[in-house]
Amino acid sequence: MRHGLMLWREGELSQADVLARQRRLQAAMRENGLDAVLVYTNHVRSAGVTYLTGFTPYWSDALLFVPREGQAIFATALSKRVGNWIRSTNPTVEIAHSPQPGRMAGERLSALSAGNIGVVELDRMPSGLVEEITSKTDARLIDATDIFAAVRALPNAAELALATTADRIAANAFAEIPADRRLVGDVTEVLELNARLAGAEECYVAAAPDLAADQRLARMKGNAPLGGYFAIRLSVAYNGVWIRRTESLARMAADGAVAEAARAADRLAEAIDPSAQPAPQIAGHALSAGMTILDWTVEAPVATRPLQPVASRSRPAMRDVPYGVLTLTIGTAHTPLVFTRSFGLARQTARGGGVA
Amino acid sequence: MTARRVADTRRRRLIEAMKDAGLDAVVLYGNAWQNDYLRYAADFGILEGEGIAVVTSDGETTLYLDDSFEADRAAVECPGLDTVVTDDIVADAAAAIERLGNRRIAAGPKRHLPYGLARRREENRFDDATPILDRLLMIKAEEELQAVRRAARLADEGYAVFRNAARVGRKDYELIAEIEAFFRANGVDDNFMIIGAGGLEVRGMAPPSGKTLKAGDLVTTELTPCVDGYYVQICRTLVIGEASEAQKKAFAVYHEAMIAGIDAVRPGITAADIAKAENDVFRRHGLGDYVTSEYTRVRGHGLGLFPDTKPHILEDVTTTIEQGMSLIVHPNTYHPEVGYMVLGDSLIVTGEGAEVLTTTPRELFSMAADRRAA
Known part of the structure; x- marks a missing residue:
């Protein structure tokens, strides 16, 4: 669920911002002969509706129905008692409560005489919802994932600014890690506290407590001991936008080799152009002497997942994305180290335009 | 070890319930919101993305995940679990179910099962696993x-x-x-x-x-x-x-x-x-x-x-x-x-x-x- 700060902040993401995104989707619908688009949301697959409305459900699920013309409708099984909260955080759409939101959407589609309905990630839609929709309309359901992904791949200034804030929250939380750290809990507690005090909507923490033994990150018990070198991943949501940061650290004290590897990860991420394929950019980037890239993965917002793997060393081809995070495993003389860095957040200033 | 014992108990109860119901396999979907069915069978607390567990009546369990980092986490947190990471869990889980042949298979939770999974099996529908799992979830060992x-x-x-x-x-x-x-x-x-x-x-x-x-x-x-x-x-x-x-x-x-x-x-x-x-x-x-x-x-x-x-x-x-x-x-x-x-x-x-x-x-x-x- 989402436990952290959730409210509408017009100064960070305005109604005009999200309405412009809805209009872009409506234009794409007209180009592709769609009468409406349906986007499903829950707090795991929140990113599609968050992009279009700024709203993320803290719990439960819902369906956003964007007609080709006019106001979008948010159909939810959440009760009317929660209606005030939804309206306060989702101001641009009509809020429609129903124990069967799919049925309600089906009725509205039928009233519009809609023939072709685009559904973002149709195959992933809960089958109960699809049954409700098709019980009320004969319209054809068409997968609209690529249409939506193309709309949301355009870099958006408000989204990049939110991702930058999330990134700063994560970096600042890491700066608070104590020098005296022996257990996983000594680190995860500090990260969780500081990220949430800074206004994070949600955060997830994972650890690889002994990098010499295993570089995979997992949720560890707080009393798990830290090895000589360890890695911690902090995933932060701020106002609906997610970012990740992973740091590798030496348990005892500042370590020059680790710091140099971190700087190398910074430099590589800063050099990545999200509008180009990452594989050649990574392969062509020279790290410091004695360091090699053992593995990499790029994650980005594409459809309904806030961050999903979109390219990796073994599957390098990447679709268009607005920004992303790059996770690197760097081989060093001592032990492999893991870092995650954002990229593409500075596009607005770097390019002086091209950002919606 | 305690958590592992609890997971073993759950898996044993699930297999018994499947035998009582005459099922050859169950297909259980989960995400971080609706994770109880998936966790009952696979003991994985999924956080990001989605998962599908296919459990056969001999106890073999395969977990399909659509996120490589979640698969890493599953490998560390649930050692011994057979995990498949794939971009398209719906297609891959459906293919695995197809390979089971003409057997009696139940799936759940009914409302949340991915539409693509249900659609691909339209001619040979799943039984509903929801009442079986709901009872196991309510009455605890x-x-x-x-x-x-x-x-x-x-x-x-x-x-x-x-x-x-x-x-x-x-x-x-x-x-x-x-x-x-x-x-x-x-x-x-x-x-x-x-x-x-x-x-x-x-x-x-x-x-x-x-x-x-x-x-x-x-x-x-x-x-x-x-x-x-x-x-x-x-x-x-x-x-x-x-x-x-x-x-x-x-x-x-x-x-x-x-x-x-x-x-x-x-x-x-x-x-x-x-x-x-x-x-x-x-x-x-x-x-x-x-x-x-x-x-x-x-x-x-x-x-x-x-x-x-x-x-x-x-x-x-x-x-x-x-x-x-x-x-x-x-x-x-x-x-x-x-x-x-x-x-x-x-x-x-x-x-x-x-x-x-x-x-x-x-x-x-x-x-x-x-x-x-x-």
Whole structure:
């Protein structure tokens, strides 16, 4: 669920911002002969509706129905008692409560005489919802994932600014890690506290407590001991936008080799152009002497997942994305180290335009 | 090791239930919101993306995940689990199901099963696994109940942290920051938590909105820590400053209602009987309007691998209460003189009645108004 700060902040993401995104989707619908688009949301697959409305459900699920013309409708099984909260955080759409939101959407589609309905990630839609929709309309359901992904791949200034804030929250939380750290809990507690005090909507923490033994990150018990070198991943949501940061650290004290590897990860991420394929950019980037890239993965917002793997060393081809995070495993003389860095957040200033 | 034993017990019970139902396999979907079916079979607490577990009647379990980092986590947290990471879990799980041939296969939860999976099997539909899993989830084995008891201890400790964090000038989300930091350091993987702060204008609880606590506020929360997959809940209300007579009088009604509900718990009654016991107290005090859906959602609910599982405690729910269930009884609702109030304790249904798990005093806590945020 989402436990952290959730409210509408017009100064960070305005109604005009999200309405412009809805209009872009409506234009794409007209180009592709769609009468409406349906986007499903829950707090795991929140990113599609968050992009279009700024709203993320803290719990439960819902369906956003964007007609080709006019106001979008948010159909939810959440009760009317929660209606005030939804309206306060989702101001641009009509809020429609129903124990069967799919049925309600089906009725509205039928009233519009809609023939072709685009559904973002149709195959992933809960089958109960699809049954409700098709019980009320004969319209054809068409997968609209690529249409939506193309709309949301355009870099958006408000989204990049939110991702930058999330990134700063994560970096600042890491700066608070104590020098005296022996257990996983000594680190995860500090990260969780500081990220949430800074206004994070949600955060997830994972650890690889002994990098010499295993570089995979997992949720560890707080009393798990830290090895000589360890890695911690902090995933932060701020106002609906997610970012990740992973740091590798030496348990005892500042370590020059680790710091140099971190700087190398910074430099590589800063050099990545999200509008180009990452594989050649990574392969062509020279790290410091004695360091090699053992593995990499790029994650980005594409459809309904806030961050999903979109390219990796073994599957390098990447679709268009607005920004992303790059996770690197760097081989060093001592032990492999893991870092995650954002990229593409500075596009607005770097390019002086091209950002919606 | 304890968590592993609990998982082994669950898997054994699932296989027995499949044999009783004449099933060759079950297909169970999950995500971080609806994870109880998936976790029952695969013992993985999925966080991002989606998962599908395919379990055959000989106990073989394969977990399909659509995120390589989640697959890494599964490998570390659930060693021995057969995990497949794929961009298209629907297609890959469907292909695996196809390879099982013309066998009797059930899937669930029915509403949340990916449409692509159901569509690909249209000619040879799945049986519905929902009633089988719902029953397994509700009636727990003793090993599961031990995990529930461990979670209850953390719920009490967590509420103590919450109380200590509440003071004039603090933002509501800062209280949650302290709780979550405490939980992360103490082995709590997840926590369902909402909060309310204020007076008559507060109609329920929601995520924090940045509200600053002030003297006289009622601060409500339900904390639901998860330990080894099992959730336990506690609901309490505190006042910033001295409680008013109206607040104390109102709280007495909730206290009486919760005790009435807990006292009603025993095997053989229905969920409706518990709800009626709670609601009758409100009716006797002239507050019958405030136990309707306009003001409250449920009067309690089941707890386990999902924080809000069946049975829902409502006057129209006829589910029979059985030994081995874990529940919370919480007569949370709006009070017309003071605003929204909550009070709830988790329990296990025993042969004789209820074993109440949460031990935090059933008080309307009062936090000194002169304690200010640093």
